[in-house]
Amino acid sequence: MKQPKSFEEGMDRLQGLLSQLQDESTPLADSVKLYAEAAGLIHYCNTALDKAKLQVEEIDASLAPGGEVSHEA
């Protein structure tokens, strides 16, 4: 099964899968496949949340007066 590009895409896809599953015109064989995909996505989303760690980065510090010379110079 293909991995979603992002957590949000995973969540959106899950929501979509649910509505497809709720649609009675979806054949049983397809439903079973969708169900398997949903199970994978749920695992993916939960794992993403478990593993997430806040990333912090600074843009060029030369904004502060008296700071270093701009790297662009």
Next chain:
Amino acid sequence: MADYINVTSLNRLAKQVLAQCDPLNDLIVCGEISGFTRHYKSGHLYFTLKDENAAIKTVMFRSQAQLLNFTPQNGMLVLVYGRATIYERDGAFQLYADYMKPFGAGAAQMAFDALYKKLDSEGLFAPERKRPLPAVPRCIGVVTSKTGAAWQDVQNVIGRRWPMVKLLLAPVNVQGIEAEKSITEGIRRLDRDPRPDLILITRGGGSKEDLWVFNSERIARAAAACRKPVVSAVGHEIDTSILDYVADLRAPTPSAAAEMCVPDQADVRQKIFILQQNIQKNIQNRCNLCYNRFNQLAAAQILQRRHSQLTHRERELAALQASVQSAAQRRVQSAERQLQNAAAVAESLSPYAVLARGYTLTERQGVPCAVEALRPGETITVRSAKAAAECRVEAVHDLETTGE
């Protein structure tokens, strides 16, 4: 010819005289700022301090200006701490400011009100300008002091609630005269950077003067010009800055701002859980429905099979019945034929047929009897085809023995 002095000497003399006047060296002057400029290169401040009747040119050098915790603006009533003397080159009587602060709440408030009115009339505070924040930002640009408590609060809250996001810090000065430029530049830089989905401008609590820079027109305009949504959180709940009015969302504190910027992972986990349950329930129902339908169909199939079996057996039974019947018939017919044959044989052997040819039959007591068995005196019946005669035996002669 009278003694004369040149202009340089005059101005120097005046300066010397003024320098001996102690009160001029340790002044606190109250006046309104006008003609305010900040030299773009040197960073020195030049303005005129005035009241209803008089005015004096005022200079504040960059080294002192950096320590200001508010942004001087035209029309602002201030207290200037410093000394007054002659600027020899121009012969100008000037005030050299070491420090200044807004005079009373009224002065600051007036400047605030004036700017508020101006920006409001330009529509910068209009509700329809307010943009919604992205529901799940990937990157948040933060304009704040790297060493401030606000930055710590923001990291803590977002790290707890939604660690999936990246924080891009624009480290700025939030205090002093340079703060305005620094913050403005920080906002612009983060807006140009493609990464942040929104920009959070924040600093922790402080005195009214400490927070005054966030009433800056330049900062307000920089925030208003942002293509990305801007969240402001300056000081505490009660502190409202011009920036707060311009921002798309105003938060009461840095922590509150951090909470508003990201979803709560507990909620999202709950949402995933509910989705999971719904999906589970759904597939279960679906399977049950299919099983039920299958069972119904299977039951119908079994009935159908039983039915066709019955029909088959019925046909077998009918065939058996027919063959039994015809066998029985054949048996009866053959028996009849045998009987007829036997009857014909019997008929051919019948003594009565012999009698018809004129012979008689001797019977004793109703039973045919051999003549040699008869004894004289016995009563016998002699029977022909047409009549019977009751006779008495007179004598019995043995024909075989007499014949020889």
